[in-house]
Amino acid sequence: MNRLIPVTQVATNPPSHRSSDKIYPRSFSGIYRRLRIGAGAMLFTLYFGTVWLNWGERQAVLWDITEKKFHIFGATFWPEDLVLLSAILIICAFGLFFITVLAGRVWCGYACPQSVWMWAFLWAERLTEGDRGQRIKLDDSAFSQHKALRRFLKHSLWLLISAGTAVTFVGYFTPVRDLAPNILSLELSGSALFWVFFFTAATYVNAGWLREKVCLHMCPYGRFQSSMVDNDSLVVAYDASRGDPRGSRHKGSDPSAQGLGDCIDCEMCVQVCPTGIDIRDGLQMECIGCAACIDACDSIMEKMDYPKGLVRYASDNELNEGTRHILRLRLVAYFLILVTMIGLFSWALMTRPLLGLELEKDRGLFRFNGSGYIENSYLLKLTNKDIETRHAVIKVSGGEGINMLGPSRVILRAEEKREVPIILEKAPDSLVSEVTSINFEVSTVEDPEKRFIIPTTFLGPINR
Ligand code: SF4
Ligand code: SF4
Known part of the structure; x- marks a missing residue:
């Protein structure tokens, strides 16, 4: 030694x-x-x-x-x-x-x-x-x-x-x-x-x-x-x-x-x-x-x-x-x-990952829109960490019958940060629980195999 x-x-x-x-x-x-x-x-x-x-x-x-x-x-x-x-x-x-x-x-x-x-x-x-x-x-x-x-x-x-x-x-x-x-x-x-x-x-x-x-x-x-x-x-x-x-x-x-x-x-x-x-x-x-x-x-x-x-x-x-x-x-x-x-x-x-993601849910629980649907609001913060333009594709999965109101495609220039407001709506009678687990799924056109998943919830009243 x-x-x-x-x-x-x-x-x-x-x-x-x-x-x-x-x-x-x-x-x-x-x-x-x-x-x-x-x-x-x-x-x-x-x-x-x-x-x-x-x-x-x-x-x-x-x-x-x-x-x-x-x-x-x-x-x-x-x-x-x-x-x-x-x-x-x-x-x-x-x-x-x-x-x-x-x-x-x-x-x-x-x-x-x-x-x-x-x-x-x-x-x-x-x-x-x-x-x-x-x-x-x-x-x-x-x-x-x-x-x-x-x-x-x-x-x-x-x-x-x-x-x-x-x-x-x-x-x-x-x-x-x-x-x-x-x-x-x-x-x-x-x-x-x-x-x-x-x-x-x-x-x-x-x-x-x-x-x-x-x-x-x-x-x-x-x-x-x-x-x-x-x-x-x-x-x-x-x-x-x-x-x-x-x-x-x-x-x-x-x-x-x-x-x-x-x-x-x-x-x-x-x-x-x-x-x-x-x-x-x-x-x-x-x-x-x-x-x-x-x-x-x-x-x-x-x-x-x-x-x-x-x-x-x-x-x-x-x-x-x-x-x-x-x-x-x-x-x-x-x-x-x-x-x-x-x-x-x-x-x-x-x-x-060359795509940065953050999701903020609106503080209000839910609201009804003019069509009588239940709405939840979110703010999706996207960051393109790449030195080239990327095209982000946004989807929502889970929770049958949820519609996404907001851009499903976003162009992100090199190193750009974007905040994307998204509203999800659902018919009240299709709601089976007050809290529905859903996922935001984000991928890019340039690299569709790599998907980023952010779990969150959709809230609404039952038996109104
Ligand atoms: S000159 Fe001084 S500091 Fe430099 S190697 Fe020799 S003893 Fe060390
Ligand atoms: S000969 Fe001079 S320089 Fe060399 S070790 Fe001795 S004192 Fe130092």
């Missing part, structure tokens, strides 16, 4: 790379940085690009709050489809569980919006205030014109990214092609203006000021990662058996002669860490799996002419016993659950 990897709670002494509580991550190039940039660029392109895509006449992805409809490419979800939308969230959660068991917090490091926006804000910071050393110096320096200018440029860039993020976000709820010109002509509605300001402020504070604190104190995922990863999960790890004892040395000297391992104790892996931890202390809750420390350490190993991989993606078993099992019961179980849920979701999506 798999053991869980112990997640270390490290000492709270402020490390040397911090100035008070602020973390100044050093920038470092390497393969994992390139991967992160690629993943971030993909997420940015998806986020900022999808909102401008059209599907037919309409915005491809739009949560229309006023109409209470969610359009996602060709499909439209209505409030009654909420269970399907919840299923998407559950599938995403199981996808995350699967990925975590397989490769730790790889989601956090490469694709989580909080991390991606944080990297973008760090890039803006580096561009305007310089790399780690220059930023520390600037923070420690007295107020000057140079400092004010750097600060102004940084915050302007942050606000620009935040405003773009906010407008795009609001654009997923209000047609973006109306929203953008309204912003430019300052004709934005009060609520749209509020949400643009709100999300601008939220992005600016989250990615600019809170940064890793969101991952450390607000995101629940980091808290339960320790119960998800096992000793075969791939995590960012320091190979202590190779690196310890740590110590500085001259390049080319023999570390074993000095009783040292491969770690030169340069702390570069700590300086690049966006959450300010030392990976050499073991897997920690604060580690978001970004692999910046791998890039940093690999470049040091290269300079020292040591083999790379002192800090690398490895499992606990791989480091301690030299073995790694990819296929594990827990991983297979998550995979099977995931595949089953995706299958069920696809089936439910494809077979969901």
Whole structure:
């Protein structure tokens, strides 16, 4: 049976790379940085690009709050489809569980919006205030014109990214092609203006000021990662058996002669860490799996002419016993659950009824019409959830001799909602009970095999 990897709670002494509580991550190039940039660029392109895509006449992805409809490419979800939308969230959660068991917090490091926006804000910071050393110096320096200018440029860039993020976000709820010109002509509605300001402020504070604190104190995922990863999960790890004892040395000297391992104790892996931890202390809750420390350490190993991989993606078993099992019961179980849920979701999506029906019975019990017949009134609410016109056919079954006064065919345009008043009448002497069970049957000309049946009652007096 798999053991869980112990997640270390490290000492709270402020490390040397911090100035008070602020973390100044050093920038470092390497393969994992390139991967992160690629993943971030993909997420940015998806986020900022999808909102401008059209599907037919309409915005491809739009949560229309006023109409209470969610359009996602060709499909439209209505409030009654909420269970399907919840299923998407559950599938995403199981996808995350699967990925975590397989490769730790790889989601956090490469694709989580909080991390991606944080990297973008760090890039803006580096561009305007310089790399780690220059930023520390600037923070420690007295107020000057140079400092004010750097600060102004940084915050302007942050606000620009935040405003773009906010407008795009609001654009997923209000047609973006109306929203953008309204912003430019300052004709934005009060609520749209509020949400643009709100999300601008939220992005600016989250990615600019809170940064890793969101991952450390607000995101629940980091808290339960320790119960998800096992000793075969791939995590960012320091190979202590190779690196310890740590110590500085001259390049080319023999570390074993000095009783040292491969770690030169340069702390570069700590300086690049966006959450300010030392990976050499073991897997920690604060580690978001970004692999910046791998890039940093690999470049040091290269300079020292040591083999790379002192800090690398490895499992606990791989480091301690030299073995790694990819296929594990827990991983297979998550995979099977995931595949089953995706299958069920696809089936439910494809077979969901594209005709919505609701029936309201008139509050009055019954009445007599001019011909002496008993009348009951109903209101049939029809919703065409399809993106094509449908022709609904309405019938009444049960209760001999009931006539339907009202349209038996209704044309429903794409995504149209119609209320159809219907009156049923029956001769008083044909009534055998005060309450007669009947059914409204609705089908469509396009799909006559699929019938929707709504049971209801016809009321009338006996022995008048
Ligand atoms: S320890 Fe390494 S992988 Fe973890 S957050 Fe820090 S830099 Fe990223
Ligand atoms: S970067 Fe590598 S060599 Fe330097 S302290 Fe970290 S683990 Fe040791």
